Amino acid sequence: MKAVRLGVPHRAIRPVLGRVLRAAWNPGLRGPPPCERRSAGRNRPRFVTSALVFVLTCFSAASAEIALRVTRPEPAEILSVAKGKTFVIGVVEPLPESLECNGAKCEVSKDGAFIGYAPFEALPSPVRQGTNECDVAFEFIARVAEEACTNRVWCVSPRSPFAARAAEEAFLPPKPVRVLQDVWLGVRRGEIGRMLFAPEGAFFQATSAGAEGWRVRLEAREEAVLPLDLGEAFAARDRAPSAWLIEEREGLRVAARPLGGGDAAPSSGAPCLWGFDFEVENGRAKILPRPPPDALSRRADGASPLRGWRICLDPGHHPDRGAVGPRGLEERDSNLRIARETARLLRAEGAKTSFTREEDPLPLRDRHRRIRDLEPDVVVSLHNNSVGENQDPRARHGTQTFWVHPWSKDLAEKLHAAMLRTLGTTDLGCLRRDLYLPRYPGCPTVLLEPEYLILPEMEACFLDDAWRTKLAGAIVEGLRDFVLARRATTPPSQSFSQ
Numbered sequence: 369m370k371a372v373r374l375g376v377p378h379r380a381i382r383p384v385l386g387r388v389l390r391a392a393w394n395p396g397l398r399g400p401p402p403c404e405r406r407s408a409g410r411n412r413p414r415f416v417t418s419a420l421v422f423v424l425t426c427f428s429a430a431s432a433e434i435a436l437r438v439t440r441p442e443p444a445e446i447l448s449v450a451k452g453k454t455f456v457i458g459v460v461e462p463l464p465e466s467l468e469c470n471g472a473k474c475e476v477s478k479d480g481a482f483i484g485y486a487p488f489e490a491l492p493s494p495v496r497q498g499t500n501e502c503d504v505a506f507e508f509i510a511r512v513a514e515e516a517c518t519n520r521v522w523c524v525s526p527r528s529p530f531a532a533r534a535a536e537e538a539f540l541p542p543k544p545v546r547v548l549q550d551v552w553l554g555v556r557r558g559e560i561g562r563m564l565f566a567p568e569g570a571f572f573q574a575t576s577a578g579a580e581g582w583r584v585r586l587e588a589r590e591e592a593v594l595p596l597d598l599g600e601a602f603a604a605r606d607r608a609p610s611a612w613l614i615e616e617r618e619g620l621r622v623a624a625r626p627l628g629g630g631d632a633a634p635s636s637g638a639p640c641l642w643g644f645d646f647e648v649e650n651g652r653a654k655i656l657p658r659p660p661p662d663a664l665s666r667r668a669d670g671a672s673p674l675r676g677w678r679i680c681l682d683p684g685h686h687p688d689r690g691a692v693g694p695r696g697l698e699e700r701d702s703n704l705r706i707a708r709e710t711a712r713l714l715r716a717e718g719a720k721t722s723f724t725r726e727e728d729p730l731p732l733r734d735r736h737r738r739i740r741d742l743e744p745d746v747v748v749s750l751h752n753n754s755v756g757e758n759q760d761p762r763a764r765h766g767t768q769t770f771w772v773h774p775w776s777k778d779l780a781e782k783l784h785a786a787m788l789r790t791l792g793t794t795d796l797g798c799l800r801r802d803l804y805l806p807r808y809p810g811c812p813t814v815l816l817e818p819e820y821l822i823l824p825e826m827e828a829c830f831l832d833d834a835w836r837t838k839l840a841g842a843i844v845e846g847l848r849d850f851v852l853a854r855r856a857t858t859p860p861s862q863s864f865s866q
Contacts, residue, residue: 459481460476542573544602574599582596612627661677697827771806
């Protein structure tokens with residue numbers, strides 16, 4: 369076997385180069401999957417560049433014409449560790465006799481989509497790649513017709529000087545930071561269920577700032593992270609924070625108190641079965657338990673239990689793309705497809721549907737405000753899963769559902785059970801995690817991860833219309849089960865007449 373690199377005659381390159389470029393710009397060939405037209409166009413230049421590099425390094429004039437598109441790792445991607453293993457994915461054409469990355473065998477599906485779990489280790493000295501200082505190499509070797517062709521992707525480890533430039537900056541003494549818009553933050557090093565409501569104009573003392581955001585000091589050892597673009601450094605140093613700690617109590621009751629001390633404000637003695645609204649008036653907090661939805665009491669014969677329910681669907685990600693499958697399907701596009709199909713089925717049952725976003729991007733920080741404006745009865749956030757370094761997605765994958773508040777738990781359990789029954793996937797748990805979107809307190813809110821987009825066979829499912837309809841049907845079934853269970857357990861005195 370020999371590795372064929374540069375030096376192939378221009379006349380020999382032209383046919384295969386033309387074929388790869390046509391594939392890149394034609395969704396029906398080996399280019400990006402047939403996502404929304406605007407999204408596919410956004411991916412094409414990246415594919416052309418990647419394919420071009422590999423053709424120039426992996427064309428064998430003897431017999432092998434190999435086109436390899438590596439979806440992950442991307443050039444100059446910053447890894448979370450300097451040594452370990454990580455998944456590698458992409459598409460290879462034609463089907464090779466074997467494909468490996470850093471000595472680890474990759475699994476290749478019938479259409480050329482591949483996945484591997486490759487070892488890596490940072491080099492002692494970074495290698496200059498364009499404007500980046502890279503120190504981790506992923507070398508792919510494909511063998512076809514007794515020829516071995518290679519391609520190398522350079523990445524960045526945390527020890528590289530390039531990664532060090534993005535390190536967190538510590539402040540001593542702490543730096544005053546002002547909040548630019550209302551935001552709900554999670555409390556780190558505290559119990560799940562403790563939240564922080566920071567209104568516009570609130571002040572914090574930031575101990576550091578980095579890619580994750582402003583790290584702000586709370587009480588004792590607790591802290592929160594404020595997104596960078598939601599805060600600004602401020603000259604005043606003597607202003608006390610005007611944020612509020614929200615704490616869950618027994619019996620679905622909620623209390624609030626000013627950060628730094630002060631009397632707690634009870635939740636009017638009523639349980640928050642459907643979430644709560646939060647207001648601050650004259651320096652005092654008001655926690656207003658949400659009443660049951662009007663649709664809860666509708667029991668018309670023959671009608672779907674979902675008739676009249678206001679259901680908000682949140683297609684996760686965008687402007688960020690989220691996870692990416694081997695063939696190039698971006699999670700943000702997949703999430704929107706699932707949301708639209710779910711909305712179609714829900715409307716057929718008489719439900720009123722809304723979206724946090726569709727084609728236009730909506731940053732995560734703005735989604736709570738969008739949901740509040742829509743005033744839904746429940747919120748379902750749709751995602752596809754992925755993993756980080758030192759996690760083999762082939763070894764453990766399946767369905768996960770996440771919730772934060774106790775009034776969202778039964779919704780999460782019904783949706784999770786319906787997906788497992790319908791899809792036949794592995795149960796990875798219905799878990800309580802302090803995630804941003806389901807932290808919304810105004811109604812039952814959950815986040816779904818039906819499967820792992822980075823697996824070739826699962827990406828094929830997410831691309832399949834029939835499978836997406838099957839998944840959407842499971843979501844509708846779970847919502848129906850939730851409504852029926854709530855209707856059976858809600859006292860008549862807590863429901864409204866039609």
